[in-house]
Amino acid sequence: MGKAKNNKFKRPRFSAEGLSVNAVKEVLENEDEVEADSPAAELLEKLQSPCADVRECACASISRMVQQSQTIPSFLQRDAVRRLGPLLLDSCVAVRETAAGALRNLSACGSPEVCEDMVRQDILTPLITLLRECCSGFDVNPSPKNLKSTVEDVANEAINLLWNLCENSSQAVSLFNKAGLLDVLVLCLERHEQKVELALSAAQCLHTVTEENAELLGSVNVAVLSALEAVLLSTHPDMQHTLLRTLAAGSLWNLKNSIPVGRQAQTLSALVATLSASLDLDGAALIPDLLQAEAARHANDAAHAGDQRAESPEEHHHLANGAEEEMEEMEEEEGEERVNGGHTARKNKDFSDLLPQGKEELREATALLLSQQTSLEVIVNMCCSDDPSDDEWEEMSSGDESEACEVGSLQSPLCLSAEVHSALIHHCIPQKVLKKAEFPSPAAVDACGRNSSWKSLIKKMHRVQCRALTCLHNILATMDTEPLGGVAGLQMVAQHLASLVFSSAEVLKEEEFLEAVTSALRSLLQIMASKNIPQCMSPQQLMGVCEAATRCDVMSVRVNALAILGITGSTLAKETGSADTLQMIGTALLSVASKDSNLVVCGEALDALFDVFADGAEAEKAARNIHLLAALKALQPVFKSKLRKEGKGNYSPEQLCVLDNIKVNLRRFIGYLETLKKN
Missing domain, CATH: 1.25.40 (Serine Threonine Protein Phosphatase 5, Tetratricopeptide repeat)
Structure with a gap:
């Protein structure tokens, strides 16, 4: 279908994580009482309490309540943003964290218009001050481990709030640039050895703000590029670091025009190698293995607990402030994803940070899938030809839908250069993309379907397949097809793509999937006809x-x-x-x-x-x-x-x-x- 770009894959985050045990307990105990009499007004009034514990509890309650989007108007009507904003600079660290969490959830669960309104109400002024204070305090008098909130915890909530605002508001991105917040994200990114969760949040935000942001390119210096390259070259084998490396690769691709000429070849090689390593991971085998590891760990915990019954995965998840129910509900109501001409603008719901500490295996599986999804999205952007599409009709007609209005607007002069083409071929990217188009395996889907905590991964697995199909379409449109196996290989791919349309009755209801598979099939049949x-x-x-x-x-x-x-x-x-x-x-x-x-x-x-x-x-x-x-x-x-x-x-x-x-x-x-x- 000619040019294709997948530039913005929005992943708002939902979390009340980081609350102290006492704060959560107070929220649960007082919930019925709070809801009885104008909960929004009462909670907002408590934000002014001289008692830090009361302010913290009120922020925690608001954080929980705004996860139900129907409650958001009642808070906005009562000036919640202006009331929560000053608490970002509260004298109590725990209040800062819960206030940032409440604003974060408000930005994530509300519409893009809510984020625009938050920016208009100047929430970025205290947020920027908070972020700078956090960064200056990272290595000064580190917080004792027994404290319920640390500087890094506050920074993590604040970075996620910043990320949501920048995803939904161009004004927020402009203010990000003017405030010079790039160095803040770099400082958080550099803490990946100590605080991978904070580094991941910073990497996600950086991946967002570096796209379509020419104004930012002048701020990119050696320190920024070196920090990204250091992450790229890290060797931690866990999936969270794999995701971190993938996001760093995506940010480097966004910033490619700022990379000195002498470093471009080396950086490109490391970038593609990172994407390749992510795609090499076999989710079809790893996900069932991680499920088994979780079951074995729970069995071991039960054995050591004697007659105290070990928590089941369902029970454990329920203890995380109802996170499982929220995950499943929000996954069902997942934001619309619009694809036309290969361009995708989507609002994904990523709930990995809702997972409590006892869900390490599920956290790893989630990071694996998000890493592969991101890798495919970056490759889609790399496989964009500067040449006009041979298929003029599709090029023109793709602009019909409003969600595709930006297609073709960001064709980089480096797209599909000889160096890019060579790197993709050297790392066997076409073959790996094709393999992901066959993902997920029935065994992995079945295994996740039998565990309520893991059901949300099924949609994530199918999302990886959709990205692979879009990526395959771009590869077919811009690269030689020999890596896909010549004549016999192309015929097998065509058969596979056709069979995917009828893989289940539910497929015909999945518009994203149909767009991806028909686009790939169309490109493939056109190539076969031309040859x-x-x-x-x-x-x-x-x-x-x-x-x-x-x-x-x-x-x-x-x-x-x-x-x-x-x-x-x-x-x-x-x-x-x-x-x-x-x-x-x-x-x-x-x-x-x-x-x-x-x-x-x-x-x-x-x-x-x-x-x-x-x-x-x-x-x-x-x-x-x-x-x-x-x-x-x-x-x-x-x-x-x-x-x-x-x-x-x-x-x-x-x-x-x-x-x-x-x-x-x-x-x-x-x-x-x-x-x-x-x-």
């Missing part, structure tokens, strides 16, 4: 794929399906005895061209008809059988009328240009068919 490689799907398979896809509400999926029909039909037209199949394809395309409410989709159907019936005895025979000439003559005035009445205001200038070309080509194609009829 005269025989198609490997039966007519029944082909029509089944397209029937499933054309039922999708997402315009780009319908466009992909029609393009697949056109590509396959034009190839079949060269083969003897294909008239019956061409007739079936032509009937389907005519139906869409005359009935679909979207002119872009109608235009794609007409374009596909032109390709299928452009030449050949079999195409002529099929065209006569379906009365193609008469059908197009009847459709022509309808299409022209719709374009005249609906075009302006509903479609972009580029789309209107393409639709005008379709209108002209329709007139010419009708003339061609009339000539055939006379002969």
Whole structure:
């Protein structure tokens, strides 16, 4: 489908983690009482208490309550942001932490407009002061381990609040730049040896603020690049450090234009090696192994506890402030992910920091999947050609949906340079991406499905597969296909992609997945046609794929399906005895061209008809059988009328240009068919 970029994958975080045991206990004991009489007003009033414990408890209660999005308006109406803001600089460290946690959850559980409003209310002024105070206190009089809140804990909450604001507010990013907060993130990142959770939060935030941020590039110095490269070269084998290295690689790619020329080759090599190492990890085997390790640990704990029954995974999770229920609920209501032309702007819910300390294995599995997802997203961005797409129609039509308006806007001069291409091939990235497109394994899905604490990983596994399919599409569009196995390999990939559409009834409801798989299949079939490689799907398979896809509400999926029909039909037209199949394809395309409410989709159907019936005895025979000439003559005035009445205001200038070309080509194609009829 031409150019593709996956630039912003939003991962707001939800957490009340870091609260003291007493604070959580007080929240639970007082919850019924608080809810009885205007809870928002009462809690906000308690923020002014002279007692630090009361202020902390009120912040903790607010933090919990705003995780239910329906409660957020009642807090905003009572000026919660302005009341919580000063507590970021409270004399009590625990209050600072819980206040930052409450604001963090408010930013994460609210809409982007909530984040914009928080920025307008100047929450960044105390937040910036807090972050600088935290960083100056990292190595000065380190907090005793028995304290319920440490400077690093406060910084972690504050960084996550900053991250959420920057993900949702361009003004927040501008203020980030003006305040020079890059050095703050670097200081937190450098503490990865002591505080990997803090370093991960900083890396996530850095990965966000370095994208599409030309203003920041002037602030990138040797210290910033050296800190990222030091993380990249770390050797800790655990999954959290694997994720940390992957995020550092993504940030370096975002900052590639700031890397001195003399260091670019070395940095690129280390960057791709990091992504490759992440993709090498076999989640299909590691996730069941981690599940078994958790079960063994619980059994061992039970044996040592004597007659005190060891907590089950479900019980343990429940103790984490209801984290499991919140995770499952929010995963079900996961923010809409919009993909068009390979560009994805999504709001993922990542709950890894909700996990209590007793869930090390689940934390590791979550970090593994997020690392692989991020690696694939970075590779998608690397595999972007500067050259205009050969498929002009898709290039133009992809702008129809508002969520795709930025596609093609960030084509870097380094994209797919010889160095990038060589690095990707050297590390066998195409093969590894293809392997991830076959993920997840039924065994891993089944194992997670049997454990309530691990069910949320199923969606994360499928998300990795979707990213791999989008990545495969970009690789097919910009790189040589030999690494995928030549002719036989491409045919096997096509069969696999077709089979994925029918892997389960639920798949047909997954718009993200259908977009990814049809995009990859379209690119693959186009390449096979250009190389005269025989198609490997039966007519029944082909029509089944397209029937499933054309039922999708997402315009780009319908466009992909029609393009697949056109590509396959034009190839079949060269083969003897294909008239019956061409007739079936032509009937389907005519139906869409005359009935679909979207002119872009109608235009794609007409374009596909032109390709299928452009030449050949079999195409002529099929065209006569379906009365193609008469059908197009009847459709022509309808299409022209719709374009005249609906075009302006509903479609972009580029789309209107393409639709005008379709209108002209329709007139010419009708003339061609009339000539055939006379002969």
